[in-house]
Amino acid sequence: MVWLLSGAVVTAVAALAASVAAWVAERDERRHQAELARLEQQHRHLETLSDARYAALRHVVEQQLPALSQDAAVPPLPEAVADDAATELVGRSTAVLDDVRTGQLNKQTAVEEAVVALGRKVQSSAHRIQEEGARMVQRHPSDPDVLHTSMRVDHAAAQQARQAQTLAALCGEWPGQQWHQPLPLEDVVRAAAGRITAYQRIEVSGDSGMAVVPRTVEPLIHLVAELLANATQSSPPSTQVLVAARRVQRGAVIEIDDCGVGLDDNRLEQARRIASGRRPVGLAELGEIPQTGLPVVGSYVRRHDFRVDLTESVYGGLRAIVLVPGDQTETVAPTGRAAPGGPTLTQRPETRSPRAEGTPERSEAVTASRKDRADPRDDHKSPQGSEESPKLPQRRSRRNEAPPTTPVRWPQEHEATQTPEQAGQWMGSFLSAGGSRGTPGDGSARPSADTHDASEER
């Protein structure tokens, strides 16, 4: 009986022990599971955190720092990174980098302002030299030697003024002088020629009957001067640089052909990118041997909606084409005819104010001061002006009745390396390329001297 009882107890105890053991095991199992789940969750959290911080770090290194070095705005951290600590740290980095960038910009602005101010000083002193030269000639009206000296001085000063103006243009500033009358396209080219060394090599042909509006005169002169300077420098001194100006449906075109050796494809493409304004080049990017010509062209293109392209010229060198949009051009009475009611005088852009040259002139301000001064010189500046107060007896020219027909003069030896239609196609592709800067040099349609005729038909 006792052993029976004790046997039952043992059994019960064993069962109890077993069930306790099972319970304990189950409890531990649950604990482990929970621990595991917690660890897994923590792991996932840490992984997310690590990803987020890695992404934030990548953003700093790959986005913000390059932006800073490229002078662009520092981009803030994107919203997708949801880690507070990372967001906060990158936020601080953004703020610091922004400060650095602002500092850089301020410094750059200060440098540019100083450069522009110095350029203006040089430019205005060059203009004073020109003015003194002109006065000297007026004081000695019949002495050709004085005129000769004055011309040489004037030419040197004009080049100096252009170089100084280049500085302002590269800093995105307005040119230092303004004209107040429209100027015929051919005179724009002649004015531009006067600012380069080898002006005698420039041969202007055509009488387009087009003028550019006053606000465009100076930028266009400077732009064309830089293209002419490039053309004369990159072609043999014995060759001419041929310039043709003509009216087209969308405004007016100036073409500049040199007889140099041109550029290889790679350099031509680079030059086109700069001249067309697609690649801005500022003072800082000029390098040790600054090539300022095309960057100046590009800066005016961006500012004034001109279009400029460079292609191979049929003469072997480069052809630069400048399109002045229609809203910046106007027609002028063909030259060689007298306007009714008075002698026709040339379109004379009004003299700039020599006293105001030291400061950057804004056209509105200058116009206002001009009107205030009621400059007596305004009288004969234009055919319109000549009606107002002709001081001399009016003489009418019989040329009036015989308007000259003006077929464009063009060197005979350059004729027809392709048909006018082909040339016209090419011209069309340049002009119709719309807002995107076109690539006219493609395919078979090469530029040709015959574009002259072709564009007349359009």
Add this chain to the structure above:
Amino acid sequence: MGGPEEYADHPVRSYVMTDGRAHPSRNTIRPETLLVADPDKPVPLSASHRQRALLDVCGGVLSLAEAAAYLRLPVSLVVVLASDLVDSEHLSIRCGAPRHDLPERHVIEKVLNGLREL
């Protein structure tokens, strides 16, 4: 700064107009020389706007100095421009009072003396 000191600026510089020449191709043209354009001769295609303007103002007889004033250009420069146009026969020189029509020196002296005695 008026009068002869007046400074008129123009984007097309003088040396471009004359291709750098300051000395006229002929020395017969003086400020008082009268010029007249040949109306039948067409304006040369190569003529610059200034040359065309000079031909325009000389549609009637005009002295070179007057033409220079019209064009607001220095006299010495207009002499060069006008000389070229005279060479190309677009402009012709209209003589003033011919020299042989002038009275003899002793006649003028007599008149002068007569005036002094008045």
